[in-house]
Amino acid sequence: MFDEFTNFVRDLYGSEGLIPLHEPTLAEKEKKYLIDVVNSSFVSSIGKSVTEFEKKISAYTGIKHAVAVVNGTSALHLALKISNVEENSEVITQSLSFVATCNAIRYCNAYPAFLDIDRENLTVKPETVKIFLDKFAEIRKDGHCWNKKSNRRISALLLVNTYGFPTDTLKIKKICSKFKIPVIEDCAESLGSFFRDNHCGINSDISTLSFNGNKIITTGGGGMILTNNSKIAKQAKHLSTTARISHRWEFAHDQVGYNYRMPNLNAALGLAQFQSLQKFLKSKRLIAKKYQKWGEEFGFNFVKENELSKSNYWLNCLILKSKKEKESFIKFTQKNGIITRPTWTPMHKLKIYKRSFKDNLKNTEWISDRLVNVPSSPIT
Numbered sequence: 001m002f003d004e005f006t007n008f009v010r011d012l013y014g015s016e017g018l019i020p021l022h023e024p025t026l027a028e029k030e031k032k033y034l035i036d037v038v039n040s041s042f043v044s045s046i047g048k049s050v051t052e053f054e055k056k057i058s059a060y061t062g063i064k065h066a067v068a069v070v071n072g073t074s075a076l077h078l079a080l081k082i083s084n085v086e087e088n089s090e091v092i093t094q095s096l097s098f099v100a101t102c103n104a105i106r107y108c109n110a111y112p113a114f115l116d117i118d119r120e121n122l123t124v125k126p127e128t129v130k131i132f133l134d135k136f137a138e139i140r141k142d143g144h145c146w147n148k149k150s151n152r153r154i155s156a157l158l159l160v161n162t163y164g165f166p167t168d169t170l171k172i173k174k175i176c177s178k179f180k181i182p183v184i185e186d187c188a189e190s191l192g193s194f195f196r197d198n199h200c201g202i203n204s205d206i207s208t209l210s211f212n213g214n215k216i217i218t219t220g221g222g223g224m225i226l227t228n229n230s231k232i233a234k235q236a237k238h239l240s241t242t243a244r245i246s247h248r249w250e251f252a253h254d255q256v257g258y259n260y261r262m263p264n265l266n267a268a269l270g271l272a273q274f275q276s277l278q279k280f281l282k283s284k285r286l287i288a289k290k291y292q293k294w295g296e297e298f299g300f301n302f303v304k305e306n307e308l309s310k311s312n313y314w315l316n317c318l319i320l321k322s323k324k325e326k327e328s329f330i331k332f333t334q335k336n337g338i339i340t341r342p343t344w345t346p347m348h349k350l351k352i353y354k355r356s357f358k359d360n361l362k363n364t365e366w367i368s369d370r371l372v373n374v375p376s377s378p379i380t
């Protein structure tokens, strides 16, 4: 039965060789942009490609401000810091994510508290946030929201658009406002995904992107902080550039800042890639539809966007019937040169995070037993 899948993927990609999970599509344009930057000698933290790339992403997403940084993890770290996520506080987040989401919380010496995801679209639903907050949260005399059970201040909610699937952040933001909790959205995987025609991240206080080599567009390594709030954007730029006070030659710094600014060389690659974003999105949508159609015919279930959302289908997600079937599927496909991957080990199952505060994580465990990512590179 699995050989029908490998045959399908080989037909889809028109290849008898190794088929990767997601590889970057780099062409002459990318080479040209990089050569131009090398010739200009502005390869590092100063140069016009960085601001140009920020402007393109800001215009595309409709989010007013964009600050380019070295990767998605540093973007998350700064987003949390700026949201006043301080030592010993708690950040509510989902257990099913890439480890960077949780690590960024620990970089602030705060602790994650885990929420369950929805089985249908792999993200945290507004109802889940509401149930968690009604059950555990209270506003205390200091004006802050606290977790009654863990006795930690809840300093933020960090959502993830898992594999490109968006959630209803407008509803979630409304729920969190009542508890004075800022909302941060990890859009590392969801550039080009929309909910009710709004780009992911637009309703949150701060959102972040990743331009790692496996993402829909890449800068080699890179990330971005997005916000509609000009004060937050200023802070992000300041903190990402060693908190240096602006002066033509003096070196003075008013905070312990970070060297997180995206180099011009990476931004140039991003500008070239950005020109192909629509083409990549179109191709990925077509691939997703082909997987879904094939799945219907052969009895395989793929995760689909719902009627309110438009996913970028960054990585297609196949839901198998059991953990055993998942394991044999991965073994079979890998052996046959088709790269497939199980989803991440949920954070609450990792030794480093297993003692974290958590609510019921039934769906997270169900999904982690069954989900496999299948080849999803755009075909151009």
Ligand SMILES: Cc1ncc(COP(=O)(O)O)c(C=O)c1O
Residues within 6 Å of the ligand: 071, 072, 073, 074, 097, 098, 100, 101, 160, 186, 188, 189, 209, 210, 211, 212, 222, 223
């Ligand atoms: C959900 C999620 N968050 C954060 C990151 C971290 O981004 P980066 O690798 O650019 O640091 C990634 C992926 O790489 C991711 O998939």
